[in-house]
Amino acid sequence: MAVEEFVSKTLELLEEEREAEIEETRLWRENISLKDLQTKGVCLLKLQIGSQSTGLYGRTVVILEPRKHLGFSSLPSNSFGPGDIVGLYDAGGCTAASQIGTGIVTRVGQASISVAFDDSNDGLSFDTDALHSLLKLANDVTYKRMKKALNSLNRYSNGPAANLIYVLFGDSKPSSQSQPNEVEFFNLSLDESQREAVTFALSQREVAVIHGPPGTGKTTTVVEIILQAVKQGQKVLCCASSNVAVDNLVERLARCKAKVLRLGHPARLLESIQKHSLDAILAQSDNANIITDIRKDMDKAFSAMKKKRNEKGERFNFRREIGELRKELKTREATAIAQILKSADVVLSTNTGACSDGPLKHLAAEHFDWVVIDECAQALESSCWIPLLRARKCVLAGDYKQLPPTIKSQTAASKGLSLSLMERLIQMYGDSVVRMLTVQYRMNSAIMDWASKQMYQGRLTAHSSVEKHLLKDLAGVTCVDETSTPLLLIDTSGCGLSEMEVPDEQSKGNQGEVDIVDLHIKALTEAGVKARDIAVIAPYNLQVDLLRQKLSTKHPELEIKSVDGFQGREKEAVVLSLVRSNRKGEVGFLAEDRRINVAVTRARRHITVVCDSQTVKNHAFLKSLIDHMTEFGEVRTAFEYIQDIVPQNYTRDHKDTNVSTSSSASTKPRVKDQPIGQTRQGKKKSSNSSKKENTAGSEKHPKSCPSTQTKMEQDKNRDAEIREQVEKFLKNPNQSEVQFPSSFNSHDRLLVHQIAEELGLVHESRGEGKDRYISVSRPLDSASAKEPTRAEEEEEQETTQEEETSRNPQSERQGPPLIDLKSIHLDRMAREQQKRDEHAQQKKQHNSIPAAQTQTSKKSKGKKRTKAGACDIAAAAALDGDFDTLINAVVKAESVCSFIRCKASVLILGQLCSFCNRQYCLSHHIPEVHGCGDKAKAHARMRISREGVLYAGSGKKDKSMDPNKKAYLHRKLDSKLKDMASDRKTKTKEKES
DSSP: OOHHHHHHHHHHHHHHHHHHHHHHHHHHHHHSOHHHHHHHTSEEEEEEEEEEEEETTTEEEEEEEEOGGGTOOSOOOOOOOTTOEEEEEOTTOSSSTTEEEEEEEEEEOSSOEEEEEOOOSSOOOOOTTSOEEEEEOOOHHHHHHHHHHHHHHHTOOSSTTHHHHHHHTTSSOOOBOSSOOOOOOSOTTOOHHHHHHHHHHHHBSSEEEEEOOTTSOHHHHHHHHHHHHHHTTOOEEEEESSHHHHHHHHHHHHHTTOOEEEOSOGGGSOGGGGGGBHHHHHHTSTTHHHHHHHHHHHHHHHHHHHHTTTOHHHHHHHHHHHHHHHHHHHHHHHHHHHHHHHHOSEEEEETGGGOTTSGGGGSOTTOOSEEEEETGGGSOHHHHHHHHTTOSEEEEEEOTTSOOOOOSOHHHIIIIITOOHHHHHHHHHGGGGEEEOOEESSSOHHHHHHHHHHHSTTOOEEOTTTTTOOGGGSTTOOOOTTTSOSEEEEEOTTTTOOOOOOTTOSOOOOHHHHHHHHHHHHHHHHTTOOGGGEEEEESSHHHHHHHHHHHTTTOTTOEEEESGGGTTOOEEEEEEEOOOOOTTOOOGGGGOHHHHHHHHTTEEEEEEEEEOHHHHTTSHHHHHHHHHHHHHSEEEEGGGTOTTOOOOOOOSOTTOTTTSGGGGTTOOOOOOSSOSSSOHHHHHHHHHHHHHHHHHTTTOOOOOOOTTSOHHHHHHHHHHHHHHHHHHHHHOTTOOEEEEOTTOOHHHHHHHHHHHHHTTOEEEEESSGGGOEEEEEOOOOHHHHHSOOOHHHHHHHHHHHHHHHHHOHHHHHHOOOOOOHHHHHHHHHHHHHHHHHHHHHHHHHHTTOOHHHHHHHHHHHHHHOOOOOHHHHHHHHHHOOOHHHHHHHHHHHHTBOOSTTOOOBOSSSOEEOTTTOOEEOTTTOSHHHHTOHHHHHHHHHHHHHHHOBSSTTOOBOOOTTOHHHHHHHHHHHHHHHHHHHHHHHHHHHHHHO
């Protein structure tokens, strides 16, 4: 690509980006209320001044925080960061008339934000009792500097960067020294890939690219390269796209006793490195006293000139004196700044801070030998050209597999503005200019392996110091399930925890995932993990707000931020809430692979992902993450955390593996009998053994499908196996409940819950921790519960059945023959009726009534009886083995109420129960009366979950109490009232005219 073509194209894209930002700001100001701006993260409302101090070399620092009596303890989710230009406004709104001043953000916490203001001549005055608003302002200085650098690049002819420009645009190939010098490393603990990168960077003549994946010691390598360059007598200009990255390099270099100088506004610098800033060093230089004296003389001349208002001659002399003093002040300051800059071995600034109209204008064009740009992959290429024109050689460091530069205009991004210089060079030259760091010092190998395979061609390896480290290895942390596993997937699929659907809002939230994150954080902190070592990450601002409302008061030191806010950071434990859960399978901007890579690789010892696997697995990259955590980590279902949720009533076919719950069927059984931090081979063996136990504890499932079967067939077979077990339990009236073993994985447990719910059975999780299992039983019959039980008879039958099973093992496997469930129920009621008659007979005998009289009275009563109940009919038929008699008995039973001992006819007036499909009279048709109460409750829960209807005819349930919906309606109402008010004002003016 020719330089002229690149410059013209980039200038057009920058102009398009600038217009997009201005248009967005204009639309915000005109059409969006301040509350909506706060929701978008660019505005903070109702702030009070917590404290005010003078610091940062004469600048005023104001700490703003939420008003305490309004009930807010933390700031809402926002996109403010150190270095942002902001406007402070009074209660009149964010207008030019109500603006108090413009400042620079110095620090952002969860409960406060600090802003530094440059005092004007009259000084700034702040009302500590009033409420203020803070609005992020567009920064056009950066655009002007990038355009100026591109124009300088276009007409660049002779200078130190001439050969570098040819190489970076492909006009000549990169070259290296024929015989590189032997390197004596300052840091003796560098690994082989880091040593190779340092040697390669020193040997290159024009350009070297250092690709540093997360945790591989990129900053350590860059510091070593800079120290080696200084050792060779080179002058280095070191830049980065963010102030935080520059400050990090300053700290590391200052520890190594290098002569460093940090350029930039002191408000943008960390307190620990402000002593290395230009303002601080200038204040301590030899010329500082002279400069101070000159300023005092200027102040005296100004005051004297004011006194001599009527004497023109004297005023002229004072003006001439002030002019001479001003010239001398500029000369003295320029000399002092140039002296400080020349004495520094390494000058550090942001990319835009290295502009030619800043402090570097006091240096010659050939002063620097090297330019080192850190975080190059996160910077616009046009910003990198600001420092690149100052040196003959450059070293670019970063990771183009993480978040790209932030761009407002999607059109400009698609046309190439988002392509970084680092990525363009790799595409142009390949491995000839790149050295990749391959040993990472942050993550447990189980966390690292996924990122390595998906993003870094499987080249990463974990250092032995971090390969197997877990949360339980930290001081004061106990060994529990949560602290013994590096990977934990909490699957909300099929649990009805859908994302919040807020109209006209880009941001998403999921209250169910918030509750699960809360419970998991509680488990971690109770195990001894400190809240400051945990990060909660969510991709959406609305979810970040919900999480902060839930967790900030309980855990003040817990960091809760968006993915973008955690770039370059790390924590011992990370909890990631993916939010999206919908029937359409939409994942939104979660489809940005690099965003998910950043979120996962922030974790050192433990990563928990809370998501709806059924939704997120529609995206291939997210599916790879779920599959990796399923295979090598622990998987749980949301049912284990929230007991009162109801399975989501999906109407889809179970065979559809793309969107059905079965898509997560490949989940590995939870290995509970051995530590999780073991080798993969050990995990696979234990997984196989647990599968055998699973088969043994599940009434001997049929053999598993061959390895050649597809995943879809395995999912379908697993569903059929569990369904067969539950139906076999239904057909066996002597079995009171069936227990599914604790070795079941999350998908199997979910299938058990869903199948039991469909069949109207009672299903619940019992036990704690690794002994947790699922029990399925029949719903209790309210009428029969009042009568004497058949416990002894059932025990005898179970004992007999067990003996027969021990004699003939095949009998249980084959199962009983298919029998109509209704006939079984009638038979059971007949036996219960017979037992009650016997009990009544024994009671009469106990009251000393002669047996003969008892029989006579029973016969006489029998003659008087004109109609038998359904149970009596079934009992009479059960005594006769004739099939026709049984059919006639069932037909007769249909004509009377199916409730026990009820004789009412249902031929004319009767109610059919939709749960048991039997006819009942008007006295017994209510499900809770005749024993279908549990089925009715389950059906009602599912209907409420699906439709939001409490009962037939009740309509939609009231959602006004939902705080997020309520806040949204408030915003819409405010916006509508504002529009109506503006319309009325316009009409009034027209009438007047």
